[in-house]
Amino acid sequence: MTTTPLRLAPxxxxxxxxxxxxxxxxxxxxxxxxxxxxxxxxxxPDWSPGAHIDIILPDGTARQYSLCxxxxxxxxxxxxxxxxxDGRGGSAYIHDELTVGDLVEVGGPRNNFRVVPSESxxxxxxxxxxxxxxxxxxQAEEVGAxxxxxxxxxxxxxxxxxxxxxxxxxxxxxxxxxxxGLLDLASFTSGLSADARVYACGPAPLLAALxxxxxxxxxxxxxxxxxxxxxxxxxxxxxxxxLELARSGQVVTVEPDASVLDALAAVGHPILSSCRRGLCxxxxxxxxxxxIDHRDTILDDAERSAGDCMMTCVSRASSDRLVLDL
Amino acid sequence: xxxxxxxxxxLDLDPFSDEFLTDPYPGHxxxxxxxxxxxxxxxxxxALARYHEVHTALTNWHALHSSxxxxxxxxxxxxxxxxxxxxxxxxxxxxxxxxxxLAKILGPRALRRLREQWFAAAENLVDEVLQSPExxxxxxxxxxFPLQVFPDALxxxxxxxxxxxxxxxxxxxxxxxxxxxxxxxxxxxxxxxxWVGAQCARDQLDDNGFGSSIHAxxxxxxxxxxxxxxxxxxxxxxxVDTTVHGLGAVLYAFSxxxxxxxALRRQPQLARMAFDEAVRLISPVQTFFRTTTADVEISGSxxxxxxxxxxxxxxxxxxPRRWDDPDRFDLGRDPxxxxxxxxGIHQCVGQHVARLEAEAVLTALVARVERLEPAxxxxxxxxNTLRGFSSLPLRVRTV
Numbered sequence: 001m002t003t004t005p006l007r008l009a010p011x012x013x014x015x016x017x018x019x020x021x022x023x024x025x026x027x028x029x030x031x032x033x034x035x036x037x038x039x040x041x042x043x044x045p046d047w048s049p050g051a052h053i054d055i056i057l058p059d060g061t062a063r064q065y066s067l068c069x070x071x072x073x074x075x076x077x078x079x080x081x082x083x084x085x086d087g088r089g090g091s092a093y094i095h096d097e098l099t100v101g102d103l104v105e106v107g108g109p110r111n112n113f114r115v116v117p118s119e120s121x122x123x124x125x126x127x128x129x130x131x132x133x134x135x136x137x138x139q140a141e142e143v144g145a146x147x148x149x150x151x152x153x154x155x156x157x158x159x160x161x162x163x164x165x166x167x168x169x170x171x172x173x174x175x176x177x178x179x180x181g182l183l184d185l186a187s188f189t190s191g192l193s194a195d196a197r198v199y200a201c202g203p204a205p206l207l208a209a210l211x212x213x214x215x216x217x218x219x220x221x222x223x224x225x226x227x228x229x230x231x232x233x234x235x236x237x238x239x240x241x242x243l244e245l246a247r248s249g250q251v252v253t254v255e256p257d258a259s260v261l262d263a264l265a266a267v268g269h270p271i272l273s274s275c276r277r278g279l280c281x282x283x284x285x286x287x288x289x290x291x292i293d294h295r296d297t298i299l300d301d302a303e304r305s306a307g308d309c310m311m312t313c314v315s316r317a318s319s320d321r322l323v324l325d326l
Numbered sequence: 327x328x329x330x331x332x333x334x335x336x337l338d339l340d341p342f343s344d345e346f347l348t349d350p351y352p353g354h355x356x357x358x359x360x361x362x363x364x365x366x367x368x369x370x371x372x373a374l375a376r377y378h379e380v381h382t383a384l385t386n387w388h389a390l391h392s393s394x395x396x397x398x399x400x401x402x403x404x405x406x407x408x409x410x411x412x413x414x415x416x417x418x419x420x421x422x423x424x425x426x427x428l429a430k431i432l433g434p435r436a437l438r439r440l441r442e443q444w445f446a447a448a449e450n451l452v453d454e455v456l457q458s459p460e461x462x463x464x465x466x467x468x469x470x471f472p473l474q475v476f477p478d479a480l481x482x483x484x485x486x487x488x489x490x491x492x493x494x495x496x497x498x499x500x501x502x503x504x505x506x507x508x509x510x511x512x513x514x515x516x517x518x519x520x521w522v523g524a525q526c527a528r529d530q531l532d533d534n535g536f537g538s539s540i541h542a543x544x545x546x547x548x549x550x551x552x553x554x555x556x557x558x559x560x561x562x563x564x565x566v567d568t569t570v571h572g573l574g575a576v577l578y579a580f581s582x583x584x585x586x587x588x589a590l591r592r593q594p595q596l597a598r599m600a601f602d603e604a605v606r607l608i609s610p611v612q613t614f615f616r617t618t619t620a621d622v623e624i625s626g627s628x629x630x631x632x633x634x635x636x637x638x639x640x641x642x643x644x645x646p647r648r649w650d651d652p653d654r655f656d657l658g659r660d661p662x663x664x665x666x667x668x669x670g671i672h673q674c675v676g677q678h679v680a681r682l683e684a685e686a687v688l689t690a691l692v693a694r695v696e697r698l699e700p701a702x703x704x705x706x707x708x709x710n711t712l713r714g715f716s717s718l719p720l721r722v723r724t725v
Contacts, residue, residue, distance in 0.1 A: 005621040005628050006389040008382045012672075043385065046671055048422045072388055072419065116423050116548050139419045197547065220547030265660070271682075272598050272660045280673055282662075284434040298433075309435065 009043040013276055017045070017106045022076060024100055028160035031128065032095055035069070036106065037076045044074060045277060045297065047109040050134035050199075050225070053077060054107030055094065060238060062107055063090035064227075066132035066201070068161075071139075077106070080160055082128035110297045113225040115139060118197040121147040122189060124210065126202020127154070128224040129162055132225060136199055137168070147171060152183040152206070185210055189212055194218050201225045233288065237293065241317040245269065245326040246288055260285075260312040260322075269326060278314035285312050290322035332626040334372070336365040341373070341613070341636070342502040347708045350612065351653075354641035360624035369398055369503065370616070371634040372624075377649075377665070379625055380642035383616060383635060385670035390635055392672060393417045397501030397615055397711075400634060407500055408519070414557050414564070421671065424557055427543040428675045431536050437682050444475050449688035456724055460701045463581070463718035465548035468573035471687055476565050476679070479629035480558075481535020482525050493518040494567035495709060501615065502710025522562050524588055527557035528599065536561060561676070568610055569680045571707075571714030575608035576601050576684055579655040581700050581720055587692075589657045594692050596657050606664035607655050609640030612713050614668070639665045640713065697723040 004037040019036035027033045038044060047053075047067050069078030084091045098104065113132055115121075115251045121140050125133045130151055138149040149172045153159035156176045163174045175183055183206065189198060198221060200210050214222040243252040243260065254263040261283055264271055273283035278296030286309050294304045296311035303309075310322075328648065337360055339353050340346060346353050347468045357364045357375035364373045374380050383390055393416050395401040401410065410416065412424040430436065448471060453559075455466045469491070477487055496511035524530060531537035544554040580587045580600070590596055616635045621628055629635060643664050644652040667674035674680070691698075702719035 005623040006619070007623045008379075008386045008389055008625075010378070010382050011385045044407065046387075046418075048418065074386070074388055111426075114423065114426055115419070117420070117550050118547075141420060195538065218547070219545075270596075270599060270660060272602055272672070274664075274667070274677075276662065277668070281429075281434055303435070322368075 003310075012038055012040075012042040012044060012223060017277075018103045019044075019077065019103045019106050021100050021104060023117065024098065026163040026239050027080065028162075029158040029161040031158070032083075033068075033078060033160070033262075034081060034094065034098070035076050035078050036104065041075065044077060045109060045279060046074070047071065047077075049115050050113030050132050051109040051111035051135075052113075052132070053079065053109045055079070055090070056105035056107060057087055057090055061088075061090070063324070064108075066113075066135075068111060068131040068134040077109075080128060080131040081290065099178060104268055107295050108297055112300050113199075113223065115199070115203070116165075116197060116220070118195060119145055120196040121145055122192060122196060122198045123147060123149040124183070124185065124188070124198065124200040124202070124206070124207040125149065126183070126200075127149045127152070127158070128160065129200075129202035129206075129225075130159070132201050133199065134164065137165075137243055143279050148188075149173065149175075149313065150175065150183060150185075150188045152177060152202070162213055187214055189213055192217075192221075194219065194221065198222045199224075205247060237316065237318060241319070242321040243317075244321055244323045246323050254316070259314065260316065264312065264326070270326075273313045276313045279312045281311065281319070283312045284309050286325035288325050290317055291319035292322065293318040329332075329640075331623070331628045332361070333361075334363050334365045334627045334629075335360040336367055337373075338368065339366055340368055341638075342505055342507075342710050344411055344708060347710070347713075348706050350640060354638060354644065355686070356649075356717075357638065358641060358645060358681060361627075363627040363629065366636070369634070371636045372629045373636045373638060374403045374624070375638040375641040375645075376445060376612070377642040377647060379643035380637045380639060380665055381663075381669055383624065383637050384665060384668055384672070385399070387417055387671055387721065389619055389622045391417050391619050392421075392616060394617035394632075395506075395615065398503050398636075400617060400632070402617070402632060409556065411558055411560050412553055414672065418671065419724075423549050424553055425671065425675065427540065427548050428557060428560070429446075431539045431543070432676050432679055434678050436475070436539075437678055440475075440479055441682065444682060444686040445689065447475055448690040452687070452690040452694060456691075456722065460619055460719065460721045463577040463720045464570075464574050464715050465520075465717070467687060468570050468715075468718070469571065472566055472569040475683060475686075476569065479535055479679075480561055480565070481532035481537040482562070483530060483532075486521050486525075489518045489521040490562065490566045491570070493522050494563055498567060498709050498711040501613075505710070507708060507710055522559060523555075525562065526558040529553070531558070564674075565676050565679065567712060568674075568676075569683050569708075571608075571712050572601070572605060572608035572680050573684060573687060574715045574718055575610055575713075576604035576688065577698075577716060577720065578704060578718055579604040579607055581718070583655045584697065584699060586657050587698050590688065590692050591696070592630070592688060593657075597685045597688040597692070598681050599661065600657055601681055602664065602666070603655060603657060603659060603661040605666035605680075606643045606649075606661040607653075608713060609643050609666045610642040610712055610714055611666065611668075611674075613638055613711055637702050639667075639668070665677065694724050695722045696725050 022037040052064045066078035097100045155178045274280045295314040295315040528541045544551045667677045701721035705717040707716040
């Protein structure tokens, strides 16, 4: 028997993560599966099921896509992208322009949809909402939890990853709307024990219906993620911005190619940092005013919108000036 | 496919002997110079002592597991002395939820509410200690401050805290071989375990501390109710001795580098940076083990499946391949990237707590102390995993 030894790849560090499109395949009507790897074969930042990455479009805006690949493969990220007919151009860019070999800027990964421990998971996916659920299913299998999936879509040909799901047999209920009608959420979720966890991802009406059913469930039993596509991500500046240090009044300019951390160190105001990838939180600094362009993987959506702190190793400004509590 | 693999040099070192633990630096250098991977036949263990290899090993959890134990004992073949930690001795995916709960509870945002309180506590302690121009940096500061503020923040009852240090000391000794350091702790460990176990229950913890936040996370379903007490145990085990030795390290470093104390006097905002530089230099946590999950290639050498890999954090933190003048304590240096807190998914989840404790103590001291110097020989405290002092006589000139 010959096996290739596992190679310890050094981790990718630095503020930019530019990944190469290693493959791009149509996996259903209107859905492509994109696999991204590091051009220097470095190890990619860790993620857990439910996490997403940002794909930075050529105009500097970001789109979020759930990671749906194998977490044990630390050399690549996989995302499934649905062409959104009335979207804002992110999915059209990925479908029509991005080709194998291209480099694309990636933010994250971040996780607002974490899997909590349970003996029993009920997964509900609508359309492209299957992507985070795929990674969760792999984990449920690995820990030997009981699980079931209800997967709905418009029609069978538009539903991605049916081939991957086939191996799980009766755990998976595939329900294309043109064959089965609307998902019968009430009966699929009836009789669950209070220790069960229900993870759902899909269009807003599906989640709203589920939330009505879950109204009298114990807290934390239903966990959902909405498609974030209809939230406007913050613009990413390509020009310099200023930092005002509140305690001294000093003003520091951050050039486009420098991090806030670098700019502060250059004027004799070093801040302690560790990972320099927005993962560990060591360089967190309180922000008193200004709009932050959060590019870390620590803060969740609520903490980001609070706008009162930033990870200076990777996060930047979207306004002209940030006032820091330094 | 054929590949050439590097032969792994073998060294007859015992990194857990009293001699090595007292002065580990010659042994570190010997291993670093011998190669990127070194075999230690005495423990059938593969040692990494260079920065690049240690850093890479810490971040590659797929290949190097923690769930087989982060000490010498291999849980594949041996029963652990206690139920394994849900964070330290766990791998993804089981590691994810407990880690994420702790990271939030011990994160910088959560600690902001403690800042004023801890700074005031440090000022009080320093005022009291400075009534005498000579004192012991360990007994009078490094032991007292964490033992006061940390169990308070955790919400542990004031009675019985004398169990904390011996419990932690035993836990860290137990990552090494069963040598006299482990045997020394064995007669009393059962009573320490019993006390610690009792403190982890919900009704033993006050309502505002980290401990009750852990139980609240179980109420939200972020972890299970069974996991909550074990996570409280992790904070009790890992949160005291480490910061005690961290504070001892920074006081030792300053007392032996008076020019750096003068630099801190000029720029007190460097307190946090100074603590990390001391953690780099002294590395209160010296070593941790991992276990290979397959045949693993490390810098051209193959470590076979199921073998113990010993990462010398302290040696990595003084590797001249990574650090200029590594033995010097230097506030002008950027210590970022040191592995004294580990790196990757297991990086010390309490590092922000440790930094806040150190910042509070240094800020209080630097405001009142003009000169800080040794008043006698420090005494090294021997532990299989930790490096610190049992005594650090200091003399000060106050402002």
